[in-house]
Amino acid sequence: MTVQPRTATEVAEAILNREEICILDVRSRDAFADWKIEGPEVCSYNVPYSEMKENPEAHIEELPKDRPILVVCAKEISSVYAAELLEPLGYDVSYLQGGMQTWSEELAPVKVYEDDDVDVYQFIRIGKGCLSYMVISGEEALVVDPARFTDVYMNFAKERGAHITHIVDSHLHADHISGGRMLADETGAHYYIMKSEGAVFEFEPLENHDEIRFEQVKLEVLAVKTPGHTPGSVSFFVNDRLLFSGDTIFVSGLGRPDLGNKVREWAEDLFDTVQSKVAQIADDVIVLPGHYADLKTELNESRYIGNTLGAIRQQNEKMFEASKEEFLSQVERSASSVKPPNFERIVELNRGMEETTVEEWQELEIGPNRCAVHHS
Known part of the structure; x- marks a missing residue:
């Protein structure tokens, strides 16, 4: 046999x-x-x-x-x-x-949320710990933090009678190749990222948008910025109900701010984000992060990675309630942990500094996610 x-x-x-x-x-x-x-x-x-x-x-x-x-x-x-x-x-x-x-390349779609206005899906890149999203309203779709497998998103939207019209990246990713620019080229969708992230290709700067609207969706751009993981990190609020937090807030902690070799400076930004921006958001808002660290503990009973902000605050009290000095000390202690392999090269490619091959993308991305390391 x-x-x-x-x-x-x-x-x-x-x-x-x-x-x-x-x-x-x-x-x-x-x-x-x-x-x-x-x-x-x-x-x-x-x-x-x-x-x-x-x-x-x-x-x-x-x-x-x-x-x-x-x-x-x-x-x-x-x-x-x-x-x-x-x-x-x-x-x-x-x-x-x-x-x-x-x-490493498998994307598993899971429904996260639905109401009369929107259907929201999480795409779990289960071999990498990376998460991306699709928000469908009427015949239009928004994609958040897409991986490079553009056909997956296009086919998924088509099967649901929608076409992709808006794409956002919450920051310049360090552990995987972004599919944002490629997906925009293939669909004609508007592609948004923060200008401060230094991308050299054509895009729509999020600094110019307080919100993005289509069909029954109001996507508020918290370019009230939520820096920390990178200086240009942003989060996105959808219909005052869902927070796409990128690599700023995770179910198990906060994003690491040490990938730019400015640990204390970026950690202070992250502290200010937690104390000022995040503190103003209601506890019942559902947080949908850009990564997860441990599927065993972060996968909820509804089969997706996410939780209410109130629950995340409670589970990570040491980070959310710490004094500034305690917070900075915790971040600096974790900064010596292993960084994403090839992260400088991946950032360069995501910035559009040069082109490369699919084979190199595969080699660069092999291995686990290491963007979520600050846990209570």
């Missing part, structure tokens, strides 16, 4: 549904320690293929035989070989089609 593959889409859906998944990751120990498939009900075992191929039974004693096993490697090849070794030993086994490369 030929071992069957499971697609990244199937695995993502299972994780969001909180199904039990048992994974045998056959990449190197360093690769596994740095980045792996995670979820509320995921258990993982790491046995490098180079170790198990000669005598698999000697290396898989802990692997359960009473549960299906998903074998994972970097690009699929080793996982196929490993799965073929396990099947004759009585395991119910499959492998991840395309490996971790495909996992």
Whole structure:
């Protein structure tokens, strides 16, 4: 019998549904320690293929035989070989089609909110911890912080009888390639980003817009700016009900302000944002961030990452209630943590300084999100 593959889409859906998944990751120990498939009900075992191929039974004693096993490697090849070794030993086994490369690029759409005026969807890039959004009203759609997989957004809008007319980036991203400019080119939509972020291509500066309106949507641009993660970070308020917080506020904390090598200066901006801008927003507003750090703790019962601002304030009281000196001290202590790999190169590309290939995009983006590190 030929071992069957499971697609990244199937695995993502299972994780969001909180199904039990048992994974045998056959990449190197360093690769596994740095980045792996995670979820509320995921258990993982790491046995490098180079170790198990000669005598698999000697290396898989802990692997359960009473549960299906998903074998994972970097690009699929080793996982196929490993799965073929396990099947004759009585395991119910499959492998991840395309490996971790495909996992890095999977976008899982989940409905977040709906009323008479809007439908709001979150796109979970489950292998990266990146989040993007679509707001549909009537026949128009707004996309927030899109990834580079433009066909996903265009097809999704089309299936719902809408076309993309507005695109916003909350800041210049450091851990993934933005799809904002590409999506605007392909749809003719208005593309907005802060001029202060230094992009060199054509766009509409958010500094010129207090709000963006279409159909039954009022998107308020908090270019009351919400700096902290980068100096030009902004948040977006939709119909006074939803706050797209970019990388300023996360379910588990606040965005890291140390990627520009101005830790204290940008941390002071972040403190002022928390104390002045965020303090004015009602507790029942739903916060929808640009990233998550831990799917196990941040995925809610409705299958999306987000929470009310009141709950986030309560869960992260040490950050939201700290004095200025306590706040700056916490931020400076965390600033030595690992930065997103290749972040300077990614920022340069997102700024439009030069063009590159899809292959380089893939290599630059491999690995976990490291933009959300300030937790209570």
